[in-house]
Amino acid sequence: MFKRNLAKFNQAMGFQRSSYWQKAQPGSDLSTKERPSNSSHPVTNEAVSDDANYSSWMVDHPSALTSFDQMMKDAKGKKIVVFLDYDGTLSPIVNDPDRAFMSDEMRAAVREVAKYFPTAIISGRSRDKVKGFVQLNNIYYAGSHGMDIMAPPRPGRSSDGKYHTVSLDRKGNDAVFQPAQKFLPAIQKVLKELEEAIMKIPGARVENNRFCASVHFRQVREEDYGILEEKVKSILKHYPDFRLGWGKKVMEIRPSIEWDKGNALEYLLDTLGLGNCTDVLPLYIGDDITDEDAFKVIQKRGQGCPIVVTSSPKDTRASYSLYEPSEVLTFLLRLARWRKSSSSSRSVLSQVWGVSG
Numbered sequence: 028m029f030k031r032n033l034a035k036f037n038q039a040m041g042f043q044r045s046s047y048w049q050k051a052q053p054g055s056d057l058s059t060k061e062r063p064s065n066s067s068h069p070v071t072n073e074a075v076s077d078d079a080n081y082s083s084w085m086v087d088h089p090s091a092l093t094s095f096d097q098m099m100k101d102a103k104g105k106k107i108v109v110f111l112d113y114d115g116t117l118s119p120i121v122n123d124p125d126r127a128f129m130s131d132e133m134r135a136a137v138r139e140v141a142k143y144f145p146t147a148i149i150s151g152r153s154r155d156k157v158k159g160f161v162q163l164n165n166i167y168y169a170g171s172h173g174m175d176i177m178a179p180p181r182p183g184r185s186s187d188g189k190y191h192t193v194s195l196d197r198k199g200n201d202a203v204f205q206p207a208q209k210f211l212p213a214i215q216k217v218l219k220e221l222e223e224a225i226m227k228i229p230g231a232r233v234e235n236n237r238f239c240a241s242v243h244f245r246q247v248r249e250e251d252y253g254i255l256e257e258k259v260k261s262i263l264k265h266y267p268d269f270r271l272g273w274g275k276k277v278m279e280i281r282p283s284i285e286w287d288k289g290n291a292l293e294y295l296l297d298t299l300g301l302g303n304c305t306d307v308l309p310l311y312i313g314d315d316i317t318d319e320d321a322f323k324v325i326q327k328r329g330q331g332c333p334i335v336v337t338s339s340p341k342d343t344r345a346s347y348s349l350y351e352p353s354e355v356l357t358f359l360l361r362l363a364r365w366r367k368s369s370s371s372s373r374s375v376l377s378q379v380w381g382v383s384g
């Protein structure tokens with residue numbers, strides 16, 4: 028129990044390196060609330076203290092569902108742009124990364140939201156893979172932690188004027204922006220070496236995320252964690268242009284460029300023509316460490332709704348929280364309904380009173 032509380036304390040305090048492996052232990056990211064309700068264990072003091080920890084953490088990170096009305100009051104007169112992470116946000120975390128499917132209800136909710144607000148998904152996966160899971164055409168996709176973006180074909184421009192050239196898709200409707208393109212040959216070599224190195228570690232697997240690589244250890248025995256980490260690090264010693272990050276039971280290898288999900292959020296706002304508008308409210312929902320970069324950008328802008336999805340207290344820059352993907356679904360449905368009803372009441376008002384906007 029002490030160990031478990033220490034891991035949680037480390038996680039909450041942001042002592043990240045030491046807590047990664049602790050967090051990675053089988054079952055350790057299952058909070059009490061996620062345990063099967065038919066569990067034969069009586070409610071223990073530990074369960075009570077888990078709940079108490081979560082409740083006190085929520086004082087600073089209130090639920091986006093209970094805060095919904097206030098959030099929408101603050102959004103009045105502003106343009107909401109919706110940004111969503113994929114794994115752990117739109118789909119639940121599962122053992123097999125190839126089977127992290129999104130439910131039809133969630134798909135319908137995202138489709139509905141995208142009818143009313145510009146909507147983008149920013150994922151660590153390859154852009155094609157995440158699009159394959161989501162299967163919606165009315166949204167923008169950014170894969171490889173934002174290093175592969177399909178966005179409207181506005182002239183690439185950033186506040187510092189440094190956006191790289193973009194290329195139009197075949198129909199000329201959208202533009203692809205890939206700031207890490209020159210790393211493609213190297214990442215392919217890294218992927219090959221990783222595959223060979225982990226082959227003999229049961230349960231380990233490498234995922235090709237195009238500009239990044241993921242080494243999964245969700246299904247690896249705990250006693251093999253050390254050797255896996257060693258192998259990955261010894262390969263990376265020969266690739267100084269790449270760095271290692273940690274996600275949920277996954278090591279993420281990516282080019283060492285100054286580009287993350289936060290830059291992707293800014294890029295998308297720019298290409299939507301909203302980068303410098305003071306009346307824009309980016310709303311970002313994500314569950315993992317890389318989403319913190321986007322939360323940071325929103326925090327810096329001083330306007331927006333950063334929402335973290337988590338079932339246990341964690342160190343985060345998000346202002347609001349949602350417990351799990353099912354709450355994300357409820358939130359998205361509510362957001363779409365809110366917009367629908369406010370636009371229909373606006374049109375009724377404008378018919379009756381000649382009031383607009």
Ligand SMILES: O=P(O)(O)OC[C@H]1O[C@H](O[C@H]2O[C@H](CO)[C@@H](O)[C@H](O)[C@H]2O)[C@H](O)[C@@H](O)[C@@H]1O
Pocket residue numbers: 112113114115119120121122123124127149150151152234236241243245274275276277279315317
């Ligand atoms: O930015 P994201 O869209 O959240 O991508 C981050 C990683 O997500 C995926 O891995 C995670 O979800 C898997 C499926 O539920 C799970 O098996 C794994 O343990 C999680 O870490 C994806 O497979 C990775 O490539 C992404 O880096």
